[in-house]
Amino acid sequence: MEQEEINFSDFIASSTHDMKNSLSIQIGFLEELMGGSRVKLDASTLDQLGHSIYEAKRMNTNLIQILSMYKLGKSIYPIDIAEQSVNEVLEEVVLQNQAIMEFKGISVSVDCPEVCFWYFDRDLVSGILVNALNNAYNYTTDKIHLVATINDQMLEIRVEDNGRGYPESLLQGNIADNKGVSFSTGSTGLGFYFSSLVAGMHKNGGKQGSLAIENGGTYGGGCFVVTLP
Amino acid sequence: MSTSLKQATTLVIDDFQSMRAMVASFLKTMGVTGIDSVGTAREALDLLSAKKYDIVICDYNLGHGKNGQQILEEARYKNYISYSTIWIMVTAEKTIDMFMGAAETKPDDYLLKPITESLLEARLKKLIEKKQFFAPVEKAVKAKEYIRAIALCNELLKTPSTSTQEIQRIKSDLLIMMGDFPGAKAYFESILLVRSTPWAKTGLGKVYFMTKEFALAQEVFQEVLNENKMYLEAADWLAKTHDAMGDLVQAQHVLTKAMALSPNASARQKNLADAAHKNGELDVAQTAYEKAIKLSEHSVHKSSSTFAGLAKVLTAKDEPSEALRVLERTRNEFKNDPDAALQTAIIEGMAYQKMGLPEKAEEALAAAEELMNDQPGKVSETAMMDMANTFFKLGKKEKGCDLLENVVKNNHENAGMIKMVESVFEDAGMVGEGDALIKKSTAEVVNINNEGVVLANEGKFEEGIKLLRQALKSLPNNDQMIANMCGMMIGQMVKNGKDDRIMFEVREHLDRVRKINPSNKKYNTYMNILNKLASPAA
Numbered sequence: 001m002e003q004e005e006i007n008f009s010d011f012i013a014s015s016t017h018d019m020k021n022s023l024s025i026q027i028g029f030l031e032e033l034m035g036g037s038r039v040k041l042d043a044s045t046l047d048q049l050g051h052s053i054y055e056a057k058r059m060n061t062n063l064i065q066i067l068s069m070y071k072l073g074k075s076i077y078p079i080d081i082a083e084q085s086v087n088e089v090l091e092e093v094v095l096q097n098q099a100i101m102e103f104k105g106i107s108v109s110v111d112c113p114e115v116c117f118w119y120f121d122r123d124l125v126s127g128i129l130v131n132a133l134n135n136a137y138n139y140t141t142d143k144i145h146l147v148a149t150i151n152d153q154m155l156e157i158r159v160e161d162n163g164r165g166y167p168e169s170l171l172q173g174n175i176a177d178n179k180g181v182s183f184s185t186g187s188t189g190l191g192f193y194f195s196s197l198v199a200g201m202h203k204n205g206g207k208q209g210s211l212a213i214e215n216g217g218t219y220g221g222g223c224f225v226v227t228l229p
Numbered sequence: 230m231s232t233s234l235k236q237a238t239t240l241v242i243d244d245f246q247s248m249r250a251m252v253a254s255f256l257k258t259m260g261v262t263g264i265d266s267v268g269t270a271r272e273a274l275d276l277l278s279a280k281k282y283d284i285v286i287c288d289y290n291l292g293h294g295k296n297g298q299q300i301l302e303e304a305r306y307k308n309y310i311s312y313s314t315i316w317i318m319v320t321a322e323k324t325i326d327m328f329m330g331a332a333e334t335k336p337d338d339y340l341l342k343p344i345t346e347s348l349l350e351a352r353l354k355k356l357i358e359k360k361q362f363f364a365p366v367e368k369a370v371k372a373k374e375y376i377r378a379i380a381l382c383n384e385l386l387k388t389p390s391t392s393t394q395e396i397q398r399i400k401s402d403l404l405i406m407m408g409d410f411p412g413a414k415a416y417f418e419s420i421l422l423v424r425s426t427p428w429a430k431t432g433l434g435k436v437y438f439m440t441k442e443f444a445l446a447q448e449v450f451q452e453v454l455n456e457n458k459m460y461l462e463a464a465d466w467l468a469k470t471h472d473a474m475g476d477l478v479q480a481q482h483v484l485t486k487a488m489a490l491s492p493n494a495s496a497r498q499k500n501l502a503d504a505a506h507k508n509g510e511l512d513v514a515q516t517a518y519e520k521a522i523k524l525s526e527h528s529v530h531k532s533s534s535t536f537a538g539l540a541k542v543l544t545a546k547d548e549p550s551e552a553l554r555v556l557e558r559t560r561n562e563f564k565n566d567p568d569a570a571l572q573t574a575i576i577e578g579m580a581y582q583k584m585g586l587p588e589k590a591e592e593a594l595a596a597a598e599e600l601m602n603d604q605p606g607k608v609s610e611t612a613m614m615d616m617a618n619t620f621f622k623l624g625k626k627e628k629g630c631d632l633l634e635n636v637v638k639n640n641h642e643n644a645g646m647i648k649m650v651e652s653v654f655e656d657a658g659m660v661g662e663g664d665a666l667i668k669k670s671t672a673e674v675v676n677i678n679n680e681g682v683v684l685a686n687e688g689k690f691e692e693g694i695k696l697l698r699q700a701l702k703s704l705p706n707n708d709q710m711i712a713n714m715c716g717m718m719i720g721q722m723v724k725n726g727k728d729d730r731i732m733f734e735v736r737e738h739l740d741r742v743r744k745i746n747p748s749n750k751k752y753n754t755y756m757n758i759l760n761k762l763a764s765p766a767a
């Protein structure tokens with residue numbers, strides 16, 4: 001009997017999709033559970049609950065990135081670049097992660113003019129920011145600051161924390177090349193790769209979006225910087 | 230919607246009990262009390278038909294049967310929901326069929342899973358604000374007060390907002406609807422100067438298409454696709470443009486490529502089938518029609534012409550008994566639909582003729598004639614030409630000629646249609662007779678129009694209107710003649726003063742002109758004069 005050709009990436013994509021559905025439901029219930037049992041549970045149980053939500057969200061972010069990447073790779077992602085309220089998008093990303101941030105005692109602040117509009121794919125850029133927040137969550141001491149400014153026909157969004165900053169080795173290489181798996185840090189580099197790919201897909205008038213990481217900013221910690229034309 | 234979030238009546242549609250419960254509990258926490266939730270499309274439509282909802286939160290993927298988009302389309306089509314209803318589609322991921330499908334009905338927002346309570350609440354509040362922001366424009370559009378609607382858009386555009394593009398879209402649609410093509414073109418160009426967006430560029434292409442500048446339209450649509458191949462609306466228009474330029478092979482090619490990217494768009498699948506059918510690629514056409522039928526199975530927009538197309542292809546492939554089976558199915562699926570009954574009867578005639586059963590074929594056509602007489606002015610040109618074709622094959626020359634004369638007279642300035650009539654004559658080996666008939670019928674219409682113009686020039690508007698009104702009884706779809714009659718009615722009002730009754734009639738007629746032929750040049754001219762007449766200053 002002849003074996004049918006199996007398209008591995010299609011298979012991965014559809015099972016990723018399935019996993020994401022289950023995870024969505026799981027996250028929903030975990031959050032509800034945490035909201036309802038704040039007073040009933042002891043601190044360490046609550047802490048474990050909080051951590052499992054964080055991990056589930058990280059997983060979800062990764063699954064979304066895998067799915068998006070699959071589509072971007074096949075050039076079948078429906079990119080929808082439209083005018084967005086930057087303020088609204090930032091607030092929403094913060095809201096999505098609020099419960100978990102509060103839990104770890106991290107305060108997240110947003111600094112963006114009320115009237116600040118820019119063109120980008122809302123879902124993809126939100127994906128970048130969620131990823132950046134997840135990173136910052138891991139590395140910060142207790143503060144995360146989101147700043148948006150428009151300079152020279154470019155929108156710059158910075159996610160800054162007050163942790164120890166990125167290690168020198170990471171700062172030196174080309175961030176987009178950072179696809180390698182590092183077992184010591186647990187990083188797959190997928191997030192950076194995805195983010196710089198998405199930033200680069202935003203083009204306007206001969207200019208292209210980009211991603212950079214640096215140390216410094218408001219708190220002198222790590223800074224994740226997306227620039228969009 | 231005018232109510233606040235807490236007072237809103239809300240419907241949650243999701244096939245997973247756990248998801249439904251979760252969303253409902255989110256809503257409860259927000260203080261919403263009127264919450265219904267259902268797990269199937271059937272239950273959802275039952276509730277939507279019986280009760281007015283302010284907010285609908287609907288999962289896109291509902292397993293078997295209708296999906297979320299199809300529920301939305303049916304609810305909108307049947308007027309279960311109004312423009313003030315907020316419809317949120319919840320999806321696990323963004324797919325091409327959702328975003329770039331040819332769908333005209335779109336939800337107010339998409340939410341990607343997982344949804345959290347705070348996110349849902351923030352979105353709902355934004356959407357309520359947005360509905361209120363748009364309400365005046367929507368009302369003006371509904372009341373067909375287009376000029377006022379544009380003024381309102383201009384007012385809204387003065388302040389930057391997330392809705393800028395949507396307002397621009399509404400405004401450009403209005404300009405096109407009013408036939409102000411130069412205005413629409415200039416508007417799209419001004420938007421494109423700031424930023425090249427696929428929708429504005431596609432809009433510019435549409436204007437070129439409507440002003441029949443096909444080469445320019447083709448260039449623009451192609452450019453959009455080069456920049457963003459997933460913007461399939463441009464592909465649909467590019468195919469239409471190729472079709473209008475007579476390049477059916479290219480049209481089919483473009484649609485084939487687009488279908489590969491969005492395999493679930495039923496309207497596009499049908500267009501592909503039609504193009505392949507016209508190109509004589511019967512196998513491709515058959516497969517495409519079958520897919521289109523399957524895809525629109527649960528849609529309120531499923532069309533009998535897709536079934537008719539399949540039956541015609543089967544007849545052409547010398548499989549008339551298969552065709553008859555499809556027609557039987559068509560009858561069952563489209564009961565009480567006179568248009569479907571007519572199409573079915575005509576193709577039945579074709580199939581029986583092919584089977585060598587002329588009596589049965591004549592019987593079917595006799596039934597078709599009766600159905601046609603029941604709905605004058607509403608019969609499509611394709612149906613009439615199909616029928617003529619079959620009459621010729623059965624040796625009934627006179628009946629065939631009568632039908633084609635009707636087609637010519639209703640479309641004497643439509644070169645594409647005349648060409649199709651010519652090919653029906655050619656198939657029947659009646660080229661000479663056909664040419665004579667086309668010339669004679671065209672001349673008759675031109676003569677009536679000229680006579681009318683003479684009367685109008687002499688100021689005898691009443692007589693001219695009477696003449697054209699009489700002629701239009703047998704040529705209800707001749708947009709040129711309807712437009713001329715509108716011109717006379719306007720002339721009459723300029724002479725005798727404005728008259729609300731006539732004003733209303735002219736508007737109705739002009740509406741029809743636009744429907745028959747969106748690029749009729751007189752439409753905008755008369756529309757503008759009419760609007761000036763209507764303004765209080767006049």
